[in-house]
Structure formats: structure tokens, C-alpha cells
Amino acid sequence: MNGARILVVDDEPQIQRFLRPALGAAGYEVAEAMTGGEALKTAATSVPDVIILDLGLPDMDGKDVVANIRAWSNVPIIILSARDRESEKVAALDLGADDYIEKPFGIGELTARIRTALRHRIQVEGGQTSLAADGLTIDIVKRLVSRDGKALRLTPKEYDLLVMLARHAGRVVTHKMLLTSVWGIAHGEDLHYLRVFIGQLRSKIERDPADPRIIRTEPGVGYRFIGDED
Amino acid sequence: MPENDRDLPRRPDPDALLALAEQGGRGKLTVFLGAAPGVGKTYAMLTRVRRLKEEGVDIVIGLVETHGRAETTTLLEGLEVLPRREVMHSGRTLQEFDLDAALTRRPRIIVVDELAHTNLGEGRHPKRYQDIEELVDAGIDVWTALNIQHLESLSDVVAQIAGVPVRERIPDTVLNRADDVLLVDLPPAELIERLKEGKVYVPDSAKRAVDRFFRLGNLTALRELALRRTADRVDDQMVDYLKQNAIEGPWPAGERLLVCIGPDRLSEKVVRTASRIASGLNADWIVVSLERADQESGDREAMRQLDQTFHLAEQLGAETRRVVGNDFVEEILKLARREHATQIVIGTRRHRFPLRLFRRSLPDALAARASGIGIHLITDKDKAEARPKRERKWMSRKAAWRALAIAAGTAGAATILGLVIEQFIILQNISLLYLLAVLASAIYAGYAAALAAALFSVLAYNFFFIEPIGTFTVAEPHEVFALFVFLAAAVLAGGLASRVREQAKAAGSRATATQALYDFSRKLSATANAEDVLWAAVTQMQTTLRRNAVLLLPEGGDITLKTAWPPDTELDVTDTMAARWAFEKKEPAGNDTGTLPNSPFQFRPLVTPHGVVGVCGFVQQDKPLEINEERALAAILDQTAIAVDRARLSRESLDQAAQLEGDKFRAALLSSMSHDLRTPLATITGAVTSLLQFGDRMPADSRHDLLKSIEEESERLTRFVANLLDMTRIEAGTVNAKRDWVDVADVVRSAAERARKYFPDRVFETSISADLPFIRGDSVLLGQVLFNLLDNANRFGGDEPVSIYARREGDELVLAVTDLGKGIPPGDLQRVFDKFFRKGKPDGRSLGTGLGLAIAKGFIEAMGGQIKAESPAVRRRGTRISMRLPAAEHQLPEKE
Structure with a gap:
């Protein structure tokens, strides 16, 4: 399912810096957002196939971003989180996020999660x-x-x-x-x-x-x- | 309680089980009870001791008096006997039981003979039974011996039987609480035989009393008392057993006695009798005193008598109450209903004949209104004792003269006034003037003066106004009658008026006391810190009781003197022990109590619902408090306890708030540190895995960028770890700044160079004055401080250049880094040097580690310098961090 569009939401430029070339090399099209507001706007305009979302954002709570997107879209959301923020992570999953991955993570792990999410998207459509x-x-x-x-x-x-x-x-x-x-x-x-x-x-x-x-x-x-x- | 038992016949009585459970941890008390000395209690006890000893039980003789008898001495052989304590008593050295040695030795069972003994010298307790209670409380089993005559409730009976007063007495509760009572019995005839053979020890001083005491009749009576007492106990134990094991009674219906006493000597007898009735019925009993509402601060002697009776009742195991009211009958019946009393015990005095016609006695009134309650009337044997112990409190001579003078004065004034008025008008009722005189005397000088005034008035009236005038004779019979009527009216009115005066006085002193207490509590509520509270309390005690006082609070596991009046008061060992006792046992200790009465202080615990918060001591010096002082003290202690408790709570809540703040800080710190560590790690891991997995598919510049990012993030991580280590060093106080000659210009230049390399987009300007002195310090540390400051300036400096200057100011070298960024809010200027303080988001994620400035401060101070932050620095913008270091030039002669 190459060519899928992935929206990466993270305020750390370093993270964006390696995700962009890596996901590009894996065959995905990458869109970036540094803030929650930007993420919501991009999600609405560019219609990504998967959203990778860091919960700690400068302008709003990552959980609110999940809830907001879930109000109108079933796009798979993968949470980027830390081990010490377990309750936040579970709350985001309960709010409708699809999966999570803990920092630091290897790129292989992330692409596997993305593949699963994309497949699920098709399954939901097909049954x-x-x-x-x-x-x-x-x-x-x-x-x-x-x-x-x-x-x-x-x-x-x-x-x-x-x-x-x-x-x-x-x-x-x-x-x-x-x-x-x-x-x-x-x-x-x-x-x-x-x-x-x-x-x-x-x-x-x-x-x-x-x-x-x-x-x-x-x-x-x-x-x-x-x-x-x- | 038995009603419940009837309702729920198969459930063990919870109270019974609770009493059983409370015995856990305590030792067992076994009492060898005998009817008289010489029945063989010690012998019986020691025989048993030997038997247990052979079985290997850890049993020790604490104290046994052999009185030089061979058979007893033989029995003691081979047993462990604790050494006695030597005490000085009125110039003689005596040997007493050593309580502390026994507590230290801690045997399983200890034998301490003669339960009723009174300790001599400066022991902890005045009575041996108190020593024994302490042993039992400490979990040691105690065996002891007792003659029935020493029991408090029987002392009057014994005195009556034997005709000898019993001096050493123990409260009945001691025997009631004993776990086992063994009766050692010997028929009286045999006992007398033994006495004749010289086998019974009798102290020399009592030789003469012996013959009177050891009579067949006496001994038989005493034997009966002992037997009956033991039988009662066995009965109680059976009832307890039945209740604990839920065996359906036939235990006797639960009786409850209400015993009414007053301030007279008869009451003592009433209490003793009630105690015997109660133990015979196995009943609870409440002793209640009746006081008139207006009598409160009345007769001191009466109050003391009442207190004594209460004390006796408590010793005999009664609950005590005080009832204040005007309708005694109503109050008694109300209480009886509330307490479910089944019987009332009350003393009665036969009034002499004429009075009996007019006044119905309290018992009669009670009998008329009580229904379904038994009433025991206790009468007195002889009239002399029946008289209420109202030793008329004679006025002091001065007061008596004053009363007499006022009486004579008012009567005289009335006479003169009468004579004057008679010159002008014919007054029919001159006697009214005299009535006025009597009333005035009553109001100003009390009842005695009123009586005197009445007498004077009758005489003067007769002499001056009744025909024949000028004599004390009365001619007309109706005048005689008028004179008597006047006398009666004067006496009555005088009585009423003086009573009003007494009441007003009482109300006045009560109001003063209330006001003092109110002031005190207001003072206390205004002070929150414990020290002020304590100070207010001791001064209040000083002013109210006119006694010196001390206050002790627990501190570090022991109780220590906190405040005293006078402030230099010191407590000796005995005082401290008494205070500790009061604190631990929650009961008064020291002077005039059962514990350490040799201390000049009496200590009272400060009790709150949370337990004892401290101890208050006041100088007693064998001068007991009066009843109203006692009340004032109780109120002061209550208030103090609450205030101390409040102070403690408020301190605790402050501590808790600080702790909470600390916890919050630590949580934020942890989260920010984990973020600082994780972001570079995540970047490195991500980049490395990306390169490994997709490296061959990536354009070369992407690969290069990933490698570059790995390098940068590794450096970032290194800096962070280095900062953490530096901070740890500063925290641990192990920064050993070298004291080398440092050329600050060099350090500035190299730091700027390093900064330009790291932050190529930033302009760094340096300005170093030519006359810059050397300093003594550590160039590496200084370089790191500078780089940290430049790093900060780069981060917060907006787009403007960052400048560094170094110049001399007097004996100091000033080094400053200035940026032109947004600056620091004034409120944060002090805090920027705090560890982990940083500008950033509340979750702790920020641009820096929050350590840079803290490290700078630590290092600069280690070099003997100072650092401070200014903001705004230039034209309402920017931040300047300046450092001052002592110049070291004049120690460099070659610089000249």
C-alpha cells in the first residue's frame, strides 16, 4: 500500500528530521505538523491515511487532538508516547486512537504499526x-x-x-x-x-x-x- | 445489660468478651486472702512457689517478710530473692521493695507479700498495691497476700468489730481486679492457739492491741467476712464465665445503685454501706452529690468533705457524678431514670422533734415520688456523728468586730433618726427604721451582723421608744408581742438579705473567673505558634492559681520542659519521672497523687481526642487546690490542650504542604529529565534504524542529514549528562575549584569561539578591557560557566547579537553576558539560579535543561565570586548575567 499519506505531528524538529526521509524511503508520502492546531488543519485538508501523533504538543493536549479528529474521521491514529505517561496513552486509546508506540522506537517497528493500521482501514471498509x-x-x-x-x-x-x-x-x-x-x-x-x-x-x-x-x-x-x- | 441477655440469650455478652480481651498483655494478680494475721498466707504462698519452682517456672521472691520465723525462712531457701532497696525515713535506714529491680528482672511470676503495705521513703508510689499494679501492667504475674481487714469497704465494719481502727487500707477495686483469690483459712480457735504458742508475728507496738483483736468473736466475724468475700468473687467469676460462654443465666438481674451523698460525715458511711450492698448484689453503682445551684462556691470545709467522700467512692469502685440543682428529688429521680438505677441509697438524719413536723426529709420526699425503685435509708448510730459536720466557720476577729460595729452603727443611726423624726411628727411604726438597719447590716456585713443589728434594735427600740421609756421593761402586753414580731421579722429579713449578698458575691467571683477564662481562650485562639500558647498557659496558671507552673511537651520520644513560670524553673529527676508518668498513663502524678508524691509539682496530662499532647505541672507543695481552683485548672488545661493540639496540627499541615510542593516539584523534574534524555535518544534510535533499514533507498544528502542529526543529538545528550554530573558535584559539595592564576581574557575568547562553532547563526561580540586583572580560580570551570551563559543567551536571545564584556571595577573583575531577547520577568530574577528552573511549558518540556544557571552559580561561588541576573538589560529588553570575582593582581609584582 505504498503511496499512502502519513501525517506526522510532533513538536520536536529532531523527530521530524529523521521521520521524513525514513518514511519517504519506505514509500510513504509525509506531511508534517508541529502543533495541534496545525495537525487538525492538515488532517482536514490533506486527508492523510495514517496520523502519527505525539501527545505532548505546545498548544493543546494530544488527547484533544484525538477526540477532535475522531469526531469526523476514522483515520488510524498512532500515538507516540513515553513509558512514564501511561495513563495519557491509555486515555488516548480509549478516546479512539488505534495504536501506540513508545519512544525511543526503531523505524521498523513504526512501519509495521503503520502497515497494520492501513490494513485495518481496508478491512473496515471491506469487512x-x-x-x-x-x-x-x-x-x-x-x-x-x-x-x-x-x-x-x-x-x-x-x-x-x-x-x-x-x-x-x-x-x-x-x-x-x-x-x-x-x-x-x-x-x-x-x-x-x-x-x-x-x-x-x-x-x-x-x-x-x-x-x-x-x-x-x-x-x-x-x-x-x-x-x-x- | 441483663435485659439484653434475656433478649439474646445465646450471644456472648460483648462487654464480657471485651473485658477478657483487655486482660491480654497484663499479668495475672493472685491474692492470698486471710481473715487475720497468722492464718498462714505467706506459708501457703511459699509452698506453692516451691512447687512451681521445681517445675521450672521462672518465679522470683520480690519481697517476703519472714519475721524471723524459722519455718518461713526454710521455705525461702533456694529461691531467687530480689535485693531490697534502702530508703531513708525519718533518719532511719529502712528496706523496701525494689520496684525497678523487679521490672528489670522481669520474671514470669513475682511474689510480693503484704498488699496493704504503705511504702516509706521516696518511692514512686506511696502504696504497695500501686507497685503491684505497675508490675501487673508490665505483664508480670504477681502473687501477694492480704488480710480482709485492710479492705476499704470493710474498714468501718472491721473497726466496729475489732474496736481497733485500720490504718492501712486498699481500695476494693484492687481485690476486684485480681484474677485469682485464694482463701487461706484457719479456724479461729486454732489461730488463737498459734498466737499463744508465739507462732504469729505481732509487732511490738501492737502488743497491747493484740489481746483485744485476737478474740474468738472478732476472729469469727473476720473469718466470715473473708469467706463471704471470696464466695462473692467466685460467684462473679461464674457469672462472667456464663456470659462469656453464652450460657443462659440464672445470673442475678442487673442491679444499679444510685447513691446520694452530701457534704457531711454520714455520707462516708453511706458510701461504704452502698459499696457492700453493691458487691453483694454484684451491681454497678453511681455516687452522686447534690449541691444547690447557689451553693457553688460555698463552704470550703464542706467541699473538702465532699471531695474526700468522692475519693473514697472511687476507690471502692463507684462511678461518681455531681448534680447541681434546686429540686433534689426531681434531680435524683431524673438521674435514676437515665442511669436505669434500680435502687437508691441515701443517708437520713432524724431531725429533732419540732423540725420533723415542718420539714419533710429528702428520703421521705423521694419515697413519695419514686415508683418502682427501692430506697435504702442509711441512718446513723449515734447522734453526735449524725450532726452534719458543720463546724461553724467562725469569722476572723477583725471581721467580727467589723460586723458588730456595723450592727451597732446602723442600730444607733436608726435610733437617732427615730428620735429626730419624733420631734416633728408622731411616727407609729418606728420599728420600720430598725428593720432598715437590720437589712443594711445584712447587705454590708452578712448574716451575723444582721442578727446583731436585730438584737441591738430590739434593745434600743425598747429602751428609747417603748413605755416606760428609758428602761428595758415593757409595760403593755401588746408591746411585748410587737417586739417579738419585730425580732422575728428582722431575723428573717436579715437572713434573706444576707443570702442575696452571698449569692451576689458568688456570682461576682464566678463572673471574674469566667471572664479570666474567656480572656485566656481568646488569647490562645489569637496565637498559632506553640511557644506563645505555652507561654500564655503558664502565665494564666500563675495568675489564676497563684502557683508556679511548668509545661512539658513530647519531643523526640521523651517529654521535655518547654515553658515555665518563673522561666528559670528546673525539674529534677523525680519531677521528670512524675511528668513522664502523667504523660504515659494519662493520669495525674506527683504531689498529692498515688505516684511520686515527693515531687513538689503535681503533673496533669493535657488530653485531647487525639491523645495526650503534653503535661502541665504546678507547684502543689502539699497545699491541695480548692474546688473552684480545681475547676479553673481543669478549664485552663482543656484550653491549653486544644491550643497545643491546634498548633501541632497547623505545623503538621504546613509540613505536609511543603512535602506536597516537594513531591510536585520532583514529579515535574522527573518528567522533564526523562523528556530531555528521551528526545535525543529517540532521534538517535530513529535515525540509526532508518539508515539501517532504508539507507540504500535514500538520497545521499538525506543520509548525511540523518548522520548529522545523530552527531548533534549525541552531543546534546553528552552536554546534558555533563551538566547533571556537574550539578551532582555541586550538590555533594565536591567542587574543588583550583586556585590557579587565570587570565580571564583567554577564557572569554575561547568560550566565544566554542559558542560560535556550536551556534553558527548567532553573532557573539566580545569586549575585554586592557587593564583586566588576573583572578585566582579554575579556568575550566569558568570556561564552562561562560559557555552555559552563552548557550542560554543563544537560546533566549531572539535574533540580536550576544555580547560579552570583561572589565575591572575596583578590586573586582566583572564579567557579563548580555542578550537582547525578551528578558526575564522580574518575579523570576531570583529563581533563575534555582536548579531545574526553566522557561518552558508547564509539563517541564522546554528548551534547556534548567541546570545552566544553577551550575554557573555553583561554580562561581566555589571560586569565591558572585553572580546575578538583571533584566531588562538594555532598552527594556534582554538579560544580563554578571559575575564579580575578586581580582588578584597586587600579588603579581611582575605586572608593574
Whole structure:
């Protein structure tokens, strides 16, 4: 999917300085914004395919930028953040950002996230009936889950959880998003539900539940489904 | 309580369980109880000790009196006996139980004989039972022995039986709190036999009393008391057991006694009797005094008597209350209902015949209005004791003469006035003039004067106005009658008027006390710092109680003297120990208390809902406080405690605010530092990975730019780390500035050169005067300071050139870096030299590290110089940082 347009929003000129040539070399078209206001304007006018957004901006809170964009666009947003700003990062994800990457990061990692985001964009447009990961197949139409051809018996909640994760394959899904979509709004903070059910799910779908390959933990943020394409 | 038990028959009584739980951590007290000396308590105790000792129990003899008896001495052999403490008492050296040695030795069980003993000399406690309580509190089991006659509640009975007053007495609560009571019994006949054989120790001084005491009748009565007392205890224990284990009663219905006392000697007997009734019924009892509202600051002697009775009641285990009111019957019944009292105990005096007709006694009135409550009337044995202890407080001679003079004066004045008036008009009721005289005497000099005036008036009236005039005889019978009527009226009116006077006086002194207290509390509320509070408190105590006072507050784990009046007061070891006791045990200690009474001070804890905040001591010197002083003291202590507590809280909240500020600062610092470190790292990582992954696809200039950015960011990181290290050195005080000769011109030139290299877009102008002196310092540090300043100037200097000048001013060299940027707001001029102060966004992200100026200041000061910031510097713009360093030229002769 080369030629996709990427908007990089960061107020550090040094970051822009290496992202521009690197993303250019990877085949993307790069637009830049140093402030939140500029980011919103560019996002509206140049219609990027992916936005890379640093949360710390001089003029406004990065979370507000996410909320603002989400009000009118589904464009994938990847958050650039620091490890010590976990709560901000989770808040931005809950507000509708698609993924995050921690500074400092390697360019390979970033391009992988961009690819996932772009693929998801297409999936949303097309819709998908089956998913595969590490020998696991999920047939969404028939509600069937099998591993190496053998059907697995999942409880309805386990199935919902798995599908919720698999639909966002490659991207992080926050605890809150999982809890509210599977258990309902009222259970947004009941983290222990998740711990229990993820444990059960892993013991059923993973080859080695002690070294999970399909559902990966993003500490303090949520979980990530690693499909075969990721 | 038993009603609850009936409602919930299967639930253990929570109070019972709580009492059980509170025993945890305390030692157990075992009392060997005997009816009389010689029944073999010590013997029984020691036999048991030997048995336990053989079983390997850690048991120690704290004190046992052998009285030279061989059989007891034999029993002591092979047991560990603590050495005694020598004390001086009225010139003789005596041996006493050593409490501190026992506490240090800390055996599992300690034997301390003779519970009722009174300690001699300067012990911590005047009574041995207090020593033993302290041991038990410390978690040591204590065995002790007691004769039944020493029990407070029985002392009057014993005195009556044996005809000998008992001097050494212990409160009943001590025995009630004992975990085990073992009765050591010997039939009286056998005891008398033993006495005759000389097996019972009797002190020489008591030889004569012995025969009276050791009579069969006496001993039998005492034996009965001891047996009954033990039986009661066993009964209590069974009830406790039943309650703790939720076994359904038949425990007796919970009785509650309300005991009414007044300021008379009968009350003591009422209290003792009530105590026996209460322990017989296993009932709680409340002792309540009745005071008239207008009597408050009345008779001192009566108040003291009342206090004594209260003290006795407390010792016997009663709750005490004071009730002030006018309708005693109503007050008693109200209290009885509120406290769920089932019985009332009250003393009664038989009024002599005529009075009995007019006045219904309080018990009668009570009986008439109480319903469903039993009333015990305690009467007195003999009339003499029945009389209220109202030793008429005779006036001082001076006051008596004054009263007499006023009485005579007013009566005389009335007579003269009467005689004068009679010259002009015929006055029918001359006696009214005399009534006026009586009233005036009552108001000015009290009841006694009023009586005297009444007497004088009758005489004068008779002499001057009643026929035959000039004699004390009365001719007409109706005049005799009139005279008596006048006398009665005068006495009554005088009584009323003098009472009004007393009340006015009482109200006046109360108002003064209230005003003083009000002033004090206002003074306290105006002062927030602890020192002023303490000072206000001691001076208030000095003025109110006219006693010297000290205040101690806890500090660093111990209690220390903070303020005193007079200010140079010092406390000796005993005083400090007493103060510590008051602080730790939350009870009064020192003079006139059960603890360390040899201290001249009495210490009271300052109690607040948060616990004891300090201790207040005042000089007691065996002069107890009067009741109104006691009240004033209580009020002062309350106010002081609250004020001290408030001062402490406000200090704590300040500390907390500072801490919070510090936490916020640290959080901001951490976030900014992590940002400063991360941005260059992110750039380097990103650029390196980009080159690795896409390098071959990039144009050459892009590759070069990435490499360039890696170099720059690495330098930035290096500078930041170097700054951090410098700052650490300054913080740790390990900056060792060299004391070399430094040519500042060189340093300036090289710093400017370096700056031009780093910041090629900026113009740096230097101006160095020709007569520039050398300084003694460190050229490397100075160079770094200059570069930091140039770096800052570059960052904040807008587009204008940055200038550096160096010149001499007197004995100093002045070095300054000036930029023409926006400048520093005046409020920040001081703070720019603070660590991590920087201009930037609130999240701590900024252009610099916030260390440059702090390091500059640290280094310059290490070289003995000064640094300051000025803004605006030039034409309302810019910042100038100037440094002054001492010139060192005149030590350079070759410069001439």
C-alpha cells in the first residue's frame, strides 16, 4: 500500500528530521505538523491515511487532538508516547486512537504499526468473515473456532473476547474497550474479569499458554491479537 | 445489660468478651486472702512457689517478710530473692521493695507479700498495691497476700468489730481486679492457739492491741467476712464465665445503685454501706452529690468533705457524678431514670422533734415520688456523728468586730433618726427604721451582723421608744408581742438579705473567673505558634492559681520542659519521672497523687481526642487546690490542650504542604529529565534504524542529514549528562575549584569561539578591557560557566547579537553576558539560579535543561565570586548575567 499519506505531528524538529526521509524511503508520502492546531488543519485538508501523533504538543493536549479528529474521521491514529505517561496513552486509546508506540522506537517497528493500521482501514471498509493466527482459525459467520482443524469449545464470553481482539488484529485493545464491549459499560473498571477470562482463553487457544503467541499482553494498556498477517 | 441477655440469650455478652480481651498483655494478680494475721498466707504462698519452682517456672521472691520465723525462712531457701532497696525515713535506714529491680528482672511470676503495705521513703508510689499494679501492667504475674481487714469497704465494719481502727487500707477495686483469690483459712480457735504458742508475728507496738483483736468473736466475724468475700468473687467469676460462654443465666438481674451523698460525715458511711450492698448484689453503682445551684462556691470545709467522700467512692469502685440543682428529688429521680438505677441509697438524719413536723426529709420526699425503685435509708448510730459536720466557720476577729460595729452603727443611726423624726411628727411604726438597719447590716456585713443589728434594735427600740421609756421593761402586753414580731421579722429579713449578698458575691467571683477564662481562650485562639500558647498557659496558671507552673511537651520520644513560670524553673529527676508518668498513663502524678508524691509539682496530662499532647505541672507543695481552683485548672488545661493540639496540627499541615510542593516539584523534574534524555535518544534510535533499514533507498544528502542529526543529538545528550554530573558535584559539595592564576581574557575568547562553532547563526561580540586583572580560580570551570551563559543567551536571545564584556571595577573583575531577547520577568530574577528552573511549558518540556544557571552559580561561588541576573538589560529588553570575582593582581609584582 505504498503511496499512502502519513501525517506526522510532533513538536520536536529532531523527530521530524529523521521521520521524513525514513518514511519517504519506505514509500510513504509525509506531511508534517508541529502543533495541534496545525495537525487538525492538515488532517482536514490533506486527508492523510495514517496520523502519527505525539501527545505532548505546545498548544493543546494530544488527547484533544484525538477526540477532535475522531469526531469526523476514522483515520488510524498512532500515538507516540513515553513509558512514564501511561495513563495519557491509555486515555488516548480509549478516546479512539488505534495504536501506540513508545519512544525511543526503531523505524521498523513504526512501519509495521503503520502497515497494520492501513490494513485495518481496508478491512473496515471491506469487512471480514474469518481470521487466522498461529494455527487458530476463527469463522465469524459460523461462530466456530478451531485449532489445527479441531473445533474448540469456547464459552460465549470467551468467544466475544476473542473476536473483539481478533477484529483489531495487530493493534492494541485497551482493557476498558474489552470490558465495555464484552461485559457492558458498567464493568469498565473490572480488570479482574479480564485477567481471568484471558487466562482461560489462552489455555484453550494457545499452543503454550505460558508463552502466549496469539494474545499478547501490553502491560498497563490492554491486549494485542497477533494474526498471521502481522 | 441483663435485659439484653434475656433478649439474646445465646450471644456472648460483648462487654464480657471485651473485658477478657483487655486482660491480654497484663499479668495475672493472685491474692492470698486471710481473715487475720497468722492464718498462714505467706506459708501457703511459699509452698506453692516451691512447687512451681521445681517445675521450672521462672518465679522470683520480690519481697517476703519472714519475721524471723524459722519455718518461713526454710521455705525461702533456694529461691531467687530480689535485693531490697534502702530508703531513708525519718533518719532511719529502712528496706523496701525494689520496684525497678523487679521490672528489670522481669520474671514470669513475682511474689510480693503484704498488699496493704504503705511504702516509706521516696518511692514512686506511696502504696504497695500501686507497685503491684505497675508490675501487673508490665505483664508480670504477681502473687501477694492480704488480710480482709485492710479492705476499704470493710474498714468501718472491721473497726466496729475489732474496736481497733485500720490504718492501712486498699481500695476494693484492687481485690476486684485480681484474677485469682485464694482463701487461706484457719479456724479461729486454732489461730488463737498459734498466737499463744508465739507462732504469729505481732509487732511490738501492737502488743497491747493484740489481746483485744485476737478474740474468738472478732476472729469469727473476720473469718466470715473473708469467706463471704471470696464466695462473692467466685460467684462473679461464674457469672462472667456464663456470659462469656453464652450460657443462659440464672445470673442475678442487673442491679444499679444510685447513691446520694452530701457534704457531711454520714455520707462516708453511706458510701461504704452502698459499696457492700453493691458487691453483694454484684451491681454497678453511681455516687452522686447534690449541691444547690447557689451553693457553688460555698463552704470550703464542706467541699473538702465532699471531695474526700468522692475519693473514697472511687476507690471502692463507684462511678461518681455531681448534680447541681434546686429540686433534689426531681434531680435524683431524673438521674435514676437515665442511669436505669434500680435502687437508691441515701443517708437520713432524724431531725429533732419540732423540725420533723415542718420539714419533710429528702428520703421521705423521694419515697413519695419514686415508683418502682427501692430506697435504702442509711441512718446513723449515734447522734453526735449524725450532726452534719458543720463546724461553724467562725469569722476572723477583725471581721467580727467589723460586723458588730456595723450592727451597732446602723442600730444607733436608726435610733437617732427615730428620735429626730419624733420631734416633728408622731411616727407609729418606728420599728420600720430598725428593720432598715437590720437589712443594711445584712447587705454590708452578712448574716451575723444582721442578727446583731436585730438584737441591738430590739434593745434600743425598747429602751428609747417603748413605755416606760428609758428602761428595758415593757409595760403593755401588746408591746411585748410587737417586739417579738419585730425580732422575728428582722431575723428573717436579715437572713434573706444576707443570702442575696452571698449569692451576689458568688456570682461576682464566678463572673471574674469566667471572664479570666474567656480572656485566656481568646488569647490562645489569637496565637498559632506553640511557644506563645505555652507561654500564655503558664502565665494564666500563675495568675489564676497563684502557683508556679511548668509545661512539658513530647519531643523526640521523651517529654521535655518547654515553658515555665518563673522561666528559670528546673525539674529534677523525680519531677521528670512524675511528668513522664502523667504523660504515659494519662493520669495525674506527683504531689498529692498515688505516684511520686515527693515531687513538689503535681503533673496533669493535657488530653485531647487525639491523645495526650503534653503535661502541665504546678507547684502543689502539699497545699491541695480548692474546688473552684480545681475547676479553673481543669478549664485552663482543656484550653491549653486544644491550643497545643491546634498548633501541632497547623505545623503538621504546613509540613505536609511543603512535602506536597516537594513531591510536585520532583514529579515535574522527573518528567522533564526523562523528556530531555528521551528526545535525543529517540532521534538517535530513529535515525540509526532508518539508515539501517532504508539507507540504500535514500538520497545521499538525506543520509548525511540523518548522520548529522545523530552527531548533534549525541552531543546534546553528552552536554546534558555533563551538566547533571556537574550539578551532582555541586550538590555533594565536591567542587574543588583550583586556585590557579587565570587570565580571564583567554577564557572569554575561547568560550566565544566554542559558542560560535556550536551556534553558527548567532553573532557573539566580545569586549575585554586592557587593564583586566588576573583572578585566582579554575579556568575550566569558568570556561564552562561562560559557555552555559552563552548557550542560554543563544537560546533566549531572539535574533540580536550576544555580547560579552570583561572589565575591572575596583578590586573586582566583572564579567557579563548580555542578550537582547525578551528578558526575564522580574518575579523570576531570583529563581533563575534555582536548579531545574526553566522557561518552558508547564509539563517541564522546554528548551534547556534548567541546570545552566544553577551550575554557573555553583561554580562561581566555589571560586569565591558572585553572580546575578538583571533584566531588562538594555532598552527594556534582554538579560544580563554578571559575575564579580575578586581580582588578584597586587600579588603579581611582575605586572608593574
